[in-house]
Amino acid sequence: MNLFLEGIAWILDPANWTGPGSIPIRIAQHLAISAVVLVIAAVIALPLGGVIGHTGRGKNLAVGVSGGLRALPTLGALTLFGLWLGIGLAAPIIALVILAIPPLLAGAYAGFESVDRRTIDAARAMGMREDQIVGKVELPLGMPIVVGGIRSATLQIIATATLAAYIADEGLGRFIFEGLKTRDYAEMLGGSILVIILALVVDGCFAITQRLVVPAGVRAARSTELRSRPARSRAALGQPINEGNRT
Template structure:
């Protein structure tokens, strides 16, 4: 417990908030690398997942690829690319992109796949083209699940981006590795707490976004459905009807 308070005291120390390598600078670096990785992974995974969810083709292959990528150890992948590419941000970015693709891919195809097929058939019957169906029907209705996949990927990126400091002087992970090397456990724990706080703040923002992207018509239908449900189960009244024995 004393170490925890030491970590809080390290965070509140004004000297850690100014100068090169300060807490604001490291937070900014952490957000930058997380955003870059998220954009690259989204460009790769979201179109593929959307195509799979819309057409229903290649789902088994997507699940297999996602499962295979999830099984890869991020630190091992980072070390492998660092030995190949050298010290710098290239290896962490590649390793984090590989980490982020599975939840983005799963969220994209699950979101579009969740749309009721009768709704899609009705859109086709109205003369909508496939692109219009995706953009005006499937994507708006499946957006909460798509955002959920982006949310999951972002949290994984923020939590794992600390490994960028393993091969580069970048991000909040630098506090953790520097504290471990010098046995400054207050600094190491303070860096860990900052990563947790950052992840919670970003998660809260995505939780709000996930609620806002639900179409207004869907929210109204959900509210109407909730109001129309009975508050308690209705008791069965009367006697059961016995087939073939009318009274």
């Protein structure tokens, strides 16, 4: 508990909020690295996942590749790329992109697959082109699951981007590595707490976004379904009683 309080005190220390290596600068670096990684991974994984979900082809291959990428140790990949590319952000970004692709890919094709095939057949029967079906039917209906995949990938990136400081000396991981090296455990724990807070804030934003992207018609249908469910029955004194119905 004392160490935890020391970590909080380190965060609240005004001296750590000014200067080139201050907390705001490290947070900005951490967010910048995470954003770059997310954009690169999304450009690769989301279109591919959308094609797989729309056509139904290549799913087994995508699952196999995703499983293989998930099995790669990020620190090992970071070390390998660091030895190859040298000091800088290139190695951490590549390692984090590999980490982010599987949840993005899974979220994309799962979102498209979740759309009822009868809805898609009805859209085709109305004369809609394939690009219209993707943009006006599958993408809006599957967007909550797609955003869920983006949310999962973002949290993994933010949590693992601390490793960028291992090679590039950027982001909140700098506090963790520096605290470990100098045995300043208050700084080390303070940096860890900052990463946790940042991840929780971002997760909260994505949770709100995930609710907002649900189409209004789907929300209305869910509300109607909940209101129209039959009353549950329960046994009391050996006799079933229908809740909401009086006799």
